[in-house]
Amino acid sequence: MIKRLIFTAITLLVSLSSMAKSMVEIWSSIPDSVIPYIDRTHRLEMTDFIKMGLKGDVNHSLGGKSEMDTITADYIHLTLNESVTMELKRLPCEGEDSLLCVVTTWKGPAEESNVKFFTQEWQSIIVPKAFEGGDYYELASRLTQRPDIMSKARYDELCAMIDPIMLSAKLSIADNVLHVKLSLPLLKADDQRKLSSVMNPIDLHWDGRGFNTK
Template identity: 25%
Template sequence: MKKIVLLCFLMTCVISLHAQDAKSVFINIPDSLCPLLTKVNREDFADFLESKMKAQVKNKMDKMSEMKVLTKDYVSLQTTSLSNFQMKLLQLNDTTKIICVINTVCGPVCDSRISFYTTQWKELPSKDYIDMPGMESFFITPESAKLAAYNDARASLDFYLLKSDLSKDSNELVFTFTSPQNLDESLAKALEPFLKKELVYVWKDGRFALKN
């Protein structure tokens, strides 16, 4: 009897671990979180990539979507010509993983939304896992001689667009401040000396935090 109980326990552990790889988690994403793609579409993506084929399918809008990358913990998907989806499995503790999802729309300047979920796709409060950078985080306050130019350039921005990208090879998250791309060339050039190109966050101890 004890052997049967132990066997059942081990089988449950194996099934649970398998269900926490990116392929299985992505295939089982609720349709409400991936409205353009059916479950069959998602299964086809994985099958095509595993067969070394181009992973393209026709989505529900009768347009092409393409899976770019699939690893054991990462998915990158071009859902439309103007939008993409990224997903990363992150280790929360010794036994639990959570999902980080980034949906980006480029129209034409890119802007992203970050969400977090359990591996059963129950949404989690984002504030528990990251403090998002504000627009001021990207500005470099200059020396006093350049302060007037800085203030003039800074005044040209009254909107905040932020592109986010998960790394497929590490637990890093890169933020790119895209608002300047929506300015005319002269204003964007005036702003350039006062801006950080990007901010890199790293997943550590169950949260994303700014990398030192």
């Protein structure tokens, strides 16, 4: 009985310790496999600079600069280099410790993002059916919508122009929302204008188990 109580107490303390981690602590412990060219010393310099009201930029090992511009109690935004941005958001989970959502966005001819989940100890985890009950890229079918005045044939014609399928995602600073939209690479400005009539960006709200529309 005593051993069981001790085990329960230790488990509770570990859980509380994990939940109490600040975003600075989480950021400083990020492994090289996630960001290989910003070492821990430079990561800490970023947050120190922001605390002092300075620009949170540092030189990274590839010869360029990385800059953190936002850090709150549950959110971080930074520019890794000229082509890549990263967002970190701590999200509450039902009956479990909070997890981390990391959105990395590449800015090529158009933005493309991936979304990954980690524990607060940076162990990669799979969240089953995390996006409207399905996979991230399954959201693509939700990101266009046919206007009432448009024929189905014209709608299908426009949708066929969206190739390859590329999703752009952004986390909200203020709340636990993921904004998702389609990117339109390799299209002329006129074609992008035509496609704007069928674009249907969506906001997904974290409910403790996944991102879903309300």
